[in-house]
Structure formats: C-alpha cells, structure tokens
Amino acid sequence: EPEVTQTPSHQVTQMGQEVILRCVPISNHLYFYWYRQILGQKVEFLVSFYNNEISEKSEIFDDQFSVERPDGSNFTLKIRSTKLEDSAMYFCASSETPPRGINTEAFFGQGTRLTVV
Amino acid sequence: QQQVKQSPQSLIVQKGGISIINCAYENTAFDYFPWYQQFPGKGPALLIAIRPDVSEKKEGRFTISFNKSAKQFSLHIMDSQPGDSATYFCAPLTSADRGSTLGRLYFGRGTQLTVWP
Numbered sequence: 503e504p505e506v507t508q509t510p511s512h513q514v515t516q517m518g519q520e521v522i523l524r525c526v527p528i529s530n531h532l533y534f535y536w537y538r539q540i541l542g543q544k545v546e547f548l549v550s551f552y553n554n555e556i557s558e559k560s561e562i563f564d565d566q567f568s569v570e571r572p573d574g575s576n577f578t579l580k581i582r583s584t585k586l587e588d589s590a591m592y593f594c595a596s597s598e599t600p601p602r603g604i605n606t607e608a609f610f611g612q613g614t615r616l617t618v619v
Numbered sequence: 620q621q622q623v624k625q626s627p628q629s630l631i632v633q634k635g636g637i638s639i640i641n642c643a644y645e646n647t648a649f650d651y652f653p654w655y656q657q658f659p660g661k662g663p664a665l666l667i668a669i670r671p672d673v674s675e676k677k678e679g680r681f682t683i684s685f686n687k688s689a690k691q692f693s694l695h696i697m698d699s700q701p702g703d704s705a706t707y708f709c710a711p712l713t714s715a716d717r718g719s720t721l722g723r724l725y726f727g728r729g730t731q732l733t734v735w736p
Binding site: 506533535537543544545546547550558593595597607608609610611612613 | 653655660661662663664665668708710722723724725726727728729
C-alpha cells in the first residue's frame with residue numbers, strides 16, 4: 503500500500519537554527535500539505551501546495567517557514583530560525599488530484615517530532 | 620476562530636460498549652465530513668467520511684450520523700474493542716469544486732478513546 507514517508511522521525515535542534523523536514527508524498531498525488539501537532543493539542547494546518555506554489559497558508563506559517571518541492575518527489579518544510587514554540591510533531595500529507603469532494607482522502611505520514619532546545 | 624468543536628476530550632468505554640464522539644461545526648461551506656483515527660506515534664488516518672446528502676453512513680462497526688440543520692456530526696463505534704483505543708479527530712473540509720482551499724482539513728481537538736478489556 504502506498505504511503506507518505508517522512509524523515510527524520512525525530513530531530514533535536516538548538517533555538518535559532520534552521521531545520522528542514524522532508525517528506526516523500528504518494529507518487530501520483532499532486533496536492534501536498536503540512537500540519538503540526540503540539541503535544542496534547544489539536545492538529546493545525548500550516549500550508550497547502552499545488553502546482554509548485556503555495557495555495558493557502560495559515561497564520562502560523564510566517565516568514566520563518568517555507569516549502570519546496572525540489573526534485574519532483576520530495577516535499578520539504580524549512581524553518582529558518584527555530585523557536586522553542588516550534589517544538590511539535592510535523593505531519594506531511596498528500597491527496598489525489600483534484601480533491602473534488604468524492605472520497606477525498608488526505609494520506610498522512612508518520613510525522614517528524616521536532617524538539618527545539 | 621474555532622470552526623470545529625469536538626467532544627468529549629476523553630472517553631473510557633468497556634469492551635463491547637458503544638463509543639460516541641461528537642463534532643459541531645460553524646462553517647456552512649463544509650461539504651465533506653471525515654473522521655480520522657490516530658494511534659500513538661502515527662499520523663492520522665482516514666476512518667470513515669460522509670457527504671451532506673445523506674444522514675448516516677455505516678462501515679462495519681463504525682457509523683457517522685450527520686445532522687445538517689444542527690451543523691453536527693458524530694462517530695459511533697459499536698462493540699468497541701481494545702484495538703479501537705486511539706485518538707479520533709473530526710476534520711471537515713470544503714471540497715475544491717466549492718472554490719475551496721484545496722482540501723484543507725479543519726481538525727477538532729481530538730478525543731482520546733480508551734477501551735478497557
């Protein structure tokens with residue numbers, strides 16, 4: 503069964519450092535998303551990406567965040583200067599194109615736990 | 620703006636019992652109503668979903684009941700099993716053909732279900 507793969511599974515970084523979280527979406531999917539889940543809290547939308555550009559971003563996704571699909575298979579989330587409050591589980595998701603509402607399903611990766619110290 | 624309210628926050632059920640989780644939403648543009656299941660250390664995975672043109676959908680032991688006028692939908696787990704112990708999220712969305720934001724999910728806060736053997 504195809505799956506979304508995320509690496510690394512856990513990353514520890516010092517405050518102020520840049521981190522790149524990597525995702526390999528399901529191969530025939532064209533819609534990509536990043537969500538995050540702070541421990542014990544709800545899953546929050548960060549950004550959606552389609553056709554090599556951002557479709558929507560939330561208020562969380564400020565100038566410190568960026569996304570890229572560098573090589574047609576990977577989908578990355580970069581945080582330029584991490585803050586303590588960026589510590590969370592980050593989930594990548596992808597969905598089949600186009601999401602016309604018929605059995606639309608977002609497939610989630612297993613997540614990357616980011617710890618900022 | 621909290622568009623989705625989910626309750627209860629936690630639920631403990633005896634094996635064989637019925638688990639009921641509720642979700643209320645505000646955005647009338649939502650037209651697809653999924654429930655996601657998340658096990659510890661894993662990403663959310665689609666469990667069951669309903670379109671607003673039906674009031675109920677059943678898949679095995681899992682049933683969604685949908686009340687459009689009340690803007691509520693609920694997940695019922697019949698004959699609950701210890702293997703059902705997980706966190707459940709309602710996560711409605713507006714599909715792309717409604718001019719939406721390409722399948723962004725609006726997650727509830729989650730319900731941690733524990734089924735005792």
